[in-house]
Amino acid sequence: xxxxxxPTAEPLTRLADGTIxxxxxxxxxxxxxxxxxxxxxxxxxxxxxxxxAPGERERACAFCSGRYFETPxxxxxxxxxxxxxxxxxxxxxxSELAATTAEFRRIPNLFEIVSFDYWRANHGFEIxxxxxxxxxxxxxxxxxxEHAASIARAKLRASGTDPAMWETWGAAERRxxxxxxxxxxxxxxxxxxxxxxxxxxxxGLAGSGTLSATEHRAYIRLAxxxxxxxxxxxxxxxxxxxxxxxxxxxxASFDHLHKQLVAIDERGVSAQLExxxxxxxxxxxxxxxxxxxxxxxxxxxxxxxxxxxxxxxHRYPTLEVYSTSAICEPWRMSREEVxxxxxxxxxxxxxxxxxxxxxxxxxxKPIDVDQPMPWHVTLKWRVSTLAGFEGGTxxxxxxxxPWNLRERVVARLEDLRADRLIAPxxxxxxxxxxxxxxxxxxxxxx
Numbered sequence: 001x002x003x004x005x006x007p008t009a010e011p012l013t014r015l016a017d018g019t020i021x022x023x024x025x026x027x028x029x030x031x032x033x034x035x036x037x038x039x040x041x042x043x044x045x046x047x048x049x050x051x052x053a054p055g056e057r058e059r060a061c062a063f064c065s066g067r068y069f070e071t072p073x074x075x076x077x078x079x080x081x082x083x084x085x086x087x088x089x090x091x092x093x094x095s096e097l098a099a100t101t102a103e104f105r106r107i108p109n110l111f112e113i114v115s116f117d118y119w120r121a122n123h124g125f126e127i128x129x130x131x132x133x134x135x136x137x138x139x140x141x142x143x144x145x146e147h148a149a150s151i152a153r154a155k156l157r158a159s160g161t162d163p164a165m166w167e168t169w170g171a172a173e174r175r176x177x178x179x180x181x182x183x184x185x186x187x188x189x190x191x192x193x194x195x196x197x198x199x200x201x202x203x204g205l206a207g208s209g210t211l212s213a214t215e216h217r218a219y220i221r222l223a224x225x226x227x228x229x230x231x232x233x234x235x236x237x238x239x240x241x242x243x244x245x246x247x248x249x250x251x252a253s254f255d256h257l258h259k260q261l262v263a264i265d266e267r268g269v270s271a272q273l274e275x276x277x278x279x280x281x282x283x284x285x286x287x288x289x290x291x292x293x294x295x296x297x298x299x300x301x302x303x304x305x306x307x308x309x310x311x312x313x314h315r316y317p318t319l320e321v322y323s324t325s326a327i328c329e330p331w332r333m334s335r336e337e338v339x340x341x342x343x344x345x346x347x348x349x350x351x352x353x354x355x356x357x358x359x360x361x362x363x364x365k366p367i368d369v370d371q372p373m374p375w376h377v378t379l380k381w382r383v384s385t386l387a388g389f390e391g392g393t394x395x396x397x398x399x400x401x402p403w404n405l406r407e408r409v410v411a412r413l414e415d416l417r418a419d420r421l422i423a424p425x426x427x428x429x430x431x432x433x434x435x436x437x438x439x440x441x442x443x444x445x446x
Contacts, residue, residue, distance in 0.1 A: 011288065011312050012296060012402070020401045024313025025288035027273050030394065031313055033401040042383040042400075043355040044249055046203045052195065056202075060194040063256040068097045071190075072110055072151050072181040073138050075226075077102035078218050086218040088225070091134045094144035103192050103215065104222050108184035110155055113262045116180035123236040123265065131183040131233070135175070138182070148178050185230055185237065185263035189223050194256050205255055207246055208360070209350030213343055213423040220342035221335075223259050228331035230263045231367055237263040239271060242362035250357035250382040259360070267366040271373075274363070278371055282443075285374050286436045290322055298406050299431040301347055301413055303424070305340030307437060308348060310406035315390075316359075316380040317400040319348045319409065323375040326439040328365040330375050341377065343423035348379050350422055351412035357382040374440040 013021045018035040058066030068074075074092060079100045081087035086103065112118075119125035127135070138144040152174070153163035166174070193206035208216060227240045244259045245251040252258075267275070278284045293299055293309035301308045305325060311318035321344045323330075325337045345360070352358060359380045365373040383399060390396050400408075410428040417427060426432070 011292060022312045022314075022398070022402070025284065025292075026277055027270070027313065029313050029315065029396065031315060031396045031398045033398050042381060043353065044247060044357055045355060046205065046255070049201055049203045051201050052199060052204075057193075057195050057199075060202075061254045061256050063188075063190045063254050063258060064194050065102065065192050069094075069147050069150065070154075071105075072108045072184075073144065073148060074102075075106045075108070075182075075187065075229075076222070077106070078104040078222050086214075088222065091137070093138065093141045094147045095141050101192065104219055105190045106222060106226050107188050107190060108181050109186040109188050109260065110151070111158075112180065112184060112186035114185055114264055116183060116185070119185060119234060119236065119265075125234055125236060127179045127183040128233050131179075135178065135182040139175075139178075148181060149174075151181065152177055183233065185234060187226050187230065187261045189219065189226060189259040189261070191219065191257040203355075205247075205354050207257055207349060207354035208244070208346060209348075209352060210354055211257075211346065213346050216346035216349075217339045217342045219259075220345070221338060223261065224330045224338055226261050228329075230261060234263060236265050238266050238368055239264050239268050239366045241268060244358075244360035246354075246360070247357040247382075250359050267369070270363065271366050271369075274373060275366075275369060275371060278373060282371070283436070283441050285322070285376075285440065286438050289320070289376075290437055291435050293320075294431075294433040294435075296402070298402050299433065300406055300409050300428065301344055302426045302431040303340050303343060305337045306344045307431065308344045310402040310409065311378060312402050314378070314380060315386065315396040315398065316382055316384065317398060317405045318381070319352075319379040319405070321345050321348065321377045321379075322438055324437050324439055325375070326442075328372050328374060328440055329367075330364060333375075341375065343425060345377055345379070347413055347416065347422040347425065348409065350416050351409045352379065352381065372440045372442065374438050 009023045011023050011025050020033040022031040058064050062070040076088055076090040077092060078086050078088050079102060089100065139148060149166060153166050156163045156165060191206065196204045196206045196210050211219065223242060227242055230240045231237055241262045241264060242259060247255055290307055290309065298310040299307065300310060300319065306321055306323050308319060308321045311320040321341055323337060323341050325333050327333050330338060359382060361378045364375045384397065413427045416422045
């Protein structure tokens, strides 16, 4: 097969015994797939499976719809509007939390990775005017004041501090402590369902792939708008990490569908590594990602504004979705362009299955970078455990090679499409293999 020229190490090499060696063209990560190690089961059945008790659908965990007052005051929610479409409502007062049904909620993380105090101490960041006004309005409602106080006491208790300290503080001290609930740089986007609507027992968890394609679009759009808001709210933010940990083996605290967004004051290692590579070859994402995947027969699905393929050079079996838009920032893209990425990502989650632990990781151009970098998302199947071999050699054993991953997913996507459980899209061999589909490079978008 004619291969594209590359000045870097060949990303995929198949040896005589069937071993496949992979090198990431972006990070240099080395991965081997050894014959015979890919036959292990990848699903993680729910432990302690039991029939759902009355009311359990709404109260299974703190993210559930019957336990709104166990999470910090929400920043916004998405509801079904009068016309049947989705609408966003910002700053719902505590006394009105039950007035609408939130399909998705944006709430501050109670235990931030990068705390409000971090931004205040290191950058002199203070609560923005809009967040302060929302805090004052929320606390002016007696239900809101009680809600905020109860969450503050819970956080103090969990932090090893006597919650009775709250009662000894004055108004200024209380507001300083509550500032993180209204100006947090670490948000969570929470879905309504803990279990699917037809679940009869605790194994019927509701994941990204069990949403409808329309619901998943709304979920992604809320995350995109939240990302933009975090950039706008704090001038010291250089990158907003967006990720989703699904199931406990993948790092989730709750087996309840949610994404996290964390604002940080640097670009992050992954973005920096990619930047160095793409500065040397501005067309790298085409040549060594989508085009290379097409040459290798690894394309999985595509639509008008996005393309998905079985990735290579990852520690875990990984599916990748790239936006083909000429615009790099998701919040500046058209609704159709964002929905295109959402549709392919939804289909990949559905093909993966809700019983497979996974990490969804978003990658986009940091705001202080002038080099175009396309928005892309990786979906990693956490089906193996890193151990001593990997730690000692920095060679990672990935149990499913890209071609087997592609075949598994394409077969499942064809079934899902036939049952109309995913949005319309091209699958497998139907995907166009035209080079340079990604238009982020200004030379190609002209």
